[in-house]
Amino acid sequence: GEDVEQSLFLSVREGDSSVINCTYTDSSSTYLYWYKQEPGAGLQLLTYIFSNMDMKQDQRLTVLLNKKDKHLSLRIADTQTGDSAIYFCAERAQAGTALIFGKGTTLSVSS
Amino acid sequence: IAGITQAPTSQILAAGRRMTLRCTQDMRHNAMYWYRQDLGLGLRLIHYSNTAGTTGKGEVPDGYSVSRANTDDFPLTLASAVPSQTSVYFCASSEGPTDTQYFGPGTRLTVL
Numbered sequence: 079g080e081d082v083e084q085s086l087f088l089s090v091r092e093g094d095s096s097v098i099n100c101t102y103t104d105s106s107s108t109y110l111y112w113y114k115q116e117p118g119a120g121l122q123l124l125t126y127i128f129s130n131m132d133m134k135q136d137q138r139l140t141v142l143l144n145k146k147d148k149h150l151s152l153r154i155a156d157t158q159t160g161d162s163a164i165y166f167c168a169e170r171a172q173a174g175t176a177l178i179f180g181k182g183t184t185l186s187v188s189s
Numbered sequence: 190i191a192g193i194t195q196a197p198t199s200q201i202l203a204a205g206r207r208m209t210l211r212c213t214q215d216m217r218h219n220a221m222y223w224y225r226q227d228l229g230l231g232l233r234l235i236h237y238s239n240t241a242g243t244t245g246k247g248e249v250p251d252g253y254s255v256s257r258a259n260t261d262d263f264p265l266t267l268a269s270a271v272p273s274q275t276s277v278y279f280c281a282s283s284e285g286p287t288d289t290q291y292f293g294p295g296t297r298l299t300v301l
Binding site: 109111113119120121122123126128166168170176177179180181182 | 222224229230231232234237247279281287288289290291292293294295
């Protein structure tokens with residue numbers, strides 16, 4: 079069945095770049111998403127990428143997709159303490175189906 | 190525009206009691222979802238509805254039921270709560286070609 083895997087923790091210093099990685103198993107995935115969850119809050123969509131794209135950039139965020147290896151990454155440039163949160167990778171395999179989420183990566187940013 | 194609202198924000202419930210978690214969206218999205226979030230397990234889909242009048246089972250549906258009488262509301266009912274249903278519950282809705290899901294703020298439920 080479909081599965082999405084992420085590392086559980088990442089710790090970086092303020093000002094450094096953060097790279098959060100994700101692998102997925104379903105090669106028919108159409109869209110892949112990154113969500114951010116701050117403490118005590120719901121999930122907030124950060125960005126998404128369509129499966130025919132290799133890269134998407136949005137201000138400090140860069141998403142890279144390697145469809146051959148089924149690998150997705152989220153790079154946050156100039157990481158700030160406000161970026162501390164849990165980041166979820168998710169895939170949508172087919173139109174009209176629910177998203178499949180990874181277990182989330184906790185990003186800790188120290189000053 | 191509120192987006193998605195959930196009620197209550199938190200609840201402590203005795204085992205065996207019936208409980209309905211409310212979810213309302215004002216974006217006129219066709220699809221709605223209920224997830225539970227547990228430490229170390231991420232988000233797991235409980236039930237979903239692709240459009241008003243239809244519902245479907247997700248990954249962990251046992252002990253839960255849903256209804257979708259109209260587009261805006263998607264309540265989740267625990268008929269007889271058990272301690273293993275202690276969790277944070279998120280409602281979400283989606284629309285459009287990207288199927289981007291928008292989440293409510295969550296309900297923290299504790300079953301004693």
